[in-house]
Amino acid sequence: MSSISPHLALNQIMGPSHIVPASSRRLNIRLSLIIMDKRSKRLISEIEKALVSRPTKIPIKSIEKLLGKTQGSDRLHELLVGTKFALENNQAQTALLLSAISLTTFPENRDCWATFGYVIQIIAATPAVWSVLEKYLGKTQDPNLLIEFRHPIRLAGKQDLVKLLPIETVELNPILITLQVNVAQRESMELATKILEKGKIMLDSNSFSATTEGEFLYCYGEHLLSLGRHTDVIRLLKPFISDQKKIDQIPEDQQKPLRAVLSSAQSRLGDHLGALATSLTHSVSKLPMDESNAAFIYNIALIFSNLQLRETAAELYYLAFQMDKNDATTGFHALYQRSHLCNWEDRDNLKNACNSAIAHSFKQGTSRLRGARMLASCAFSATTMFDSLKLQSHLLERSAEAHSELPAQNQPPPIPRKTEKIKIAYLSADIYSHATAFLIAGLMESHDREKFDIYLFSYGINQADDSFRKRIRNAVGENFLEVSQWSDEQICASIRDEKIDITIDLKGFTQNGRPFLLYSRPAPLQINYLGYPASMGMPYIDYFVGDTYTLTNNNRKQFSERLITLPIFYQPPDSSRTLTESFDRSSHLDIAEDAIVLGAFNSIYKLTPKIYDIWLKLLSKHPKCILWLTDTSISGKSRLFKLATMAGIEPNRIIFAPFLDQEEHIGRLAHVDIFLDTYPCVGHTTATDALFQGIPIVTIAGETFASRVAASALHHIACSELIAESYDSYYQLLDEFINDKEKLEMISRKVKENVKKYQLFDTQRYTRVWEEALTGIFNQWKEGLSASDFFLKI
Template sequence: MAMSENSLDLDDGNDDLRAVGDAVSGIERRASVSRLSQGDEASVEELNRAGARHFAKGDFAAAIHFFKLAAIDLSAVGAQANLGRCEIRMGQFDEAAARARSLVFADAHQWTGWQLLGEALAAKGLHAEAIEAYRRATTLAPEQAVTHRQLGVSLGHCLLLDEACEAFARALDLNPEDEGSRYQLVINKRHVCDWDGLDGLSEQLKSRVAAGIALVSPIDLLSEDASASLQLACATRQAERLHEDARKKTVHWERSSHRPSSGRLRIGFVSAGFGQHPTAILTSALFEQLRNSPVEAHLFSTGAEPVSKARERLMAAAYRFHQVSKLTPQTLAQRIRAEQIELLVDLDGYSRACWPMVYAYRPAPVQIAWLGYPGTTGARYIDYVIADRFVLPPSLAAYFSEQPAYLSRCYQSNDPTRIVPVPQSRQDYGLPVDAVVFACFNGTFKLGRRSLDRMFKALKGVPGSVLWMLEGPGKSSLRLREMARGADIDPARLVFTPKLPHSQYLGLYRHADLFLDTEGYNAHTTASDALWGGCPVLTRPGNTFASRVAGSLNHHLGMPELNVGSDDEFVAFAIRYGNVREWRDALKQKLALQCDVSGLFDVKGFAADFADLLARIAKHHRSGGRASNFLQ
């Protein structure tokens, strides 16, 4: 963030709580205040700068000391605000909110108090109230870029993504070097399918990531057509930050009196998705199979969602289910070490709001990435990534920091016990009775001009066909229909359905004829849903892990014809499939057969192979072997 005479940079790197520069008032800047006449050595501005230096280092207690000295002068509004920002970062949210309200009460026309109030409310998760405070601040001081960015963050939390885009765009317009606003603008525009100017912003973001200027969550970079090498650089930078943070906090290890049962390999699985989540959908049947294997599956749930049927199923399947959502990363690491976990499997990576820092403490001798994050962690403390040779070929493995541990089958586990329900009629969903239904139920953030262009060409080539999608956030559906109109396609041929509970959503595939996958960032769990629901998935495997998942599913399903090599092949396949009913019927019949015989949905076989792979990794480690010389 740029520094100026009137602003001290207090940015601590937190995207949700971007620290605001101290707005040193004119009175503060020119006053030596009464203390100086009594022989004090520092001015208010100097004290604020000293506090800001400690704030930047994360030493908030020391920062408070200097800000309190500066705040002795009652006119030092900026020092009061900075005290509040320190309180926020020390978890004293109520104190910060009270301080902000006192500033607002003293002068409702001073933007600093409103801004601090917005920060404090946002820290408490009260984003709707924070929005109102930020709006007051931006009205009083429209030139303050950081307040527009903070407003955008809270709007995003309230799923007001179109308004969030406006706020981030305003912040970036005021400060073109505001990397946080550029980053947030890209990902929010991606979600609402606002592609006006997005290509240029995306290229700017990627170039700044490559130069080490912008700090971006690796999961968000997957939607930006980033190369495997750039994904590795981004992930490595994130992992190094986590590692450095972990080094600052000592963890004291204790051993549990509970000992592993004889002859069983103790494996820990950590995820925020042990509930109503794709992780649970993919792994529940696997954990049930592992109950009768040489593996003790310990599930560490970092998610705080209420108990559901999906969660109860996992709790019953696990050797032991550990609810750890209230633990800190340090105490979670201690808990894992105390349970004497030998192999620790990260099911999240950078995919969700979880604690990837826990792995930097090295709570287990061997640490493995699998399933949840479709890319490299870039972390020296993650030893292996479980994959298959299609989704992670040797040419791509060079861009992974982890040693690949290959399964002979698809790396993705699946649940063959799921029932595909009989849905409502096509008419009930606004679909034509007899025409071909192309479907794409991927998230809107996976869409792009290239993917949509292929879909539109397929629609034009198959008379009467429709494209069936899930309703996205904000104005995304409206924008997609406008793009159809611009491509000389009746907007009514894009049919949108609200998101449904998984048990109902799975039945939608009975009405879908062909799933048209997205470029760059494939359907993953959604692809296996489609296949299990009887809908073939047409995809073009790319040069990154995230762009090869659907291809891996097709490959191991025994239907490689669904993997095409170019956009032209993609469109030609879709058009022929839509126009030749006999070919369409034959392919669907083959899909039904392959789901039974290919092994893709053979969870018993998967569990055996998975347990064997983990046992070989453990044996290799016990014999003193390193991940780098693990033999496949």
């Protein structure tokens, strides 16, 4: 076939563009200049074509013709030269297959290991290659193959190869145990936990390299993190990472994921400074601009975000996204944090890049649940920052991929109980003075205890003295469960033990949520309600709740869930809320008596340059108008003031409202003449706060559910004349009301009257409608009917 010069090193065979690891030894065969004959070239081309067209089949005949009857070192010579030629001529699958045959035929030759190790790092293996390796393992049960090539094995999802080894061999090697755990996680998280616990005992009883120990601990820590056992993660990893002698022996690329798992656990338990110390091992500014550093910078940005150090977090997220434009999560975080600061520099390009990134699958990594975590991390930003049904369809695609990563569940299907009461369990992290608590407090008090047993699983921070937490706890009574220290499995076990009929997730993909908590389906029916204004895209969530305005034929496709369509505004009201005494305007605003107050109390991140430009045009045209905004950071104020000055607006016409308790905040809304809504992320709870005071809201109705909430509230009190369909009509509506005092007074009276007339804040009425919907879907299930869209009529 060819001849090559004597004792030529392997990296010389590959040439300067194909350098292999320095550990490879010189070949013990005679080599001279390589001259490939036409027949050999043709056979290699045939092998490549066969592998491309039928990747599962090994082209045995062509390979036998290529190698002929050669044996021993001559056969090795032919395989290595064939590998080199295939690589140089872009016949990648042939190169990988020949190097696999070299390795499995001559396992005692270290050059074969080095060659295969090099090639499989740059080429994804076909089933034919895995077939060669599987056959070799079946014959030799050689553990070194799995240990040496564990990384490409994990990336290819071929951890099942570990089953070909004797169990006693696996249980004595930490690396093999991690592969065994990867396999077990697909079947049972409990089984995986037991394997890791046993492996840890073995690890502690023997001496292994720091690199091996670190790899095992990463696997164990990542597993515990996925179970929500954050305290156990810290106990496991902190001693090892704090041992400077050990950690210094570990390569940098292995240290980063270890630190990331520990810092994530610390951050989730509120130790943000500890998480920061864990992650900041090097100066970020010195890191090269490449993808390998993007994840590291992202983790540091996440910690700064948790510490509410938004300016730094925003720039770090932005830097990480510049390093890796395929990482949608980082891009959406950059957009979200910059929006909190009213930093709109490069906003259009950033939004376009985010749109492009989310259209593709999340990048695979060593973490089993990486896709699920990335989805949970960016879905809220993607939903609230865009009014795009196409983007929502991409989120559904990512959700389907994330769900495929979750381990299989073997729980038996729930059996209908013979009971008079339906057991309902609400789950949330926001049982304190938070928008969710403001909405559900009255509902919790109004549920019919003759027909329903109500439970509430609170897995957020326990703020025992918070007034709304006390109120909800008192309403739920002994069924209020403080579960912030419980793992997902423990919460689900409790749901099963209590024989809950319907679980209601109030968080979804929102901050501090546990969106995968219910994936084991602990209850027969599971609902996505109130907190996350979009589909979770998960088959274990049966229903999403909306109303006749937020849900349309056009946006139906943005939901994987069946829809519960209420005939009234879908948000639960609280008619028992009280207001503080309303003082005159001067107690809040130092303005002229005839000033027109334009109030905008949505979270500042919802403000966009297009909406703010409209507000500035209105201020410029109407000198008596004052803009009253939600308070924001110093840098955010500075940017808004700068834009106002450029538009010729005096800074004293823009006033920032400090944070107040809920009752005081709603009290001061009485001094607002018109409530300015934002878009595409419109007011939700803030919109109903304004309507509670009878303040007219001007909003834009978009396509997605999230962009139609404020308009829905207006629709359900027959005030659709306040709903705009575009930026232009939004400006025109506001301009008309500001221009025409009589028209403004008329719509203000109508809002006040219709809020009462259409019972927008009648908690008892809402609760009965809500309970009717829950009863309806539960009866369908009891009758053995599949879940379907449920449209309730008054």
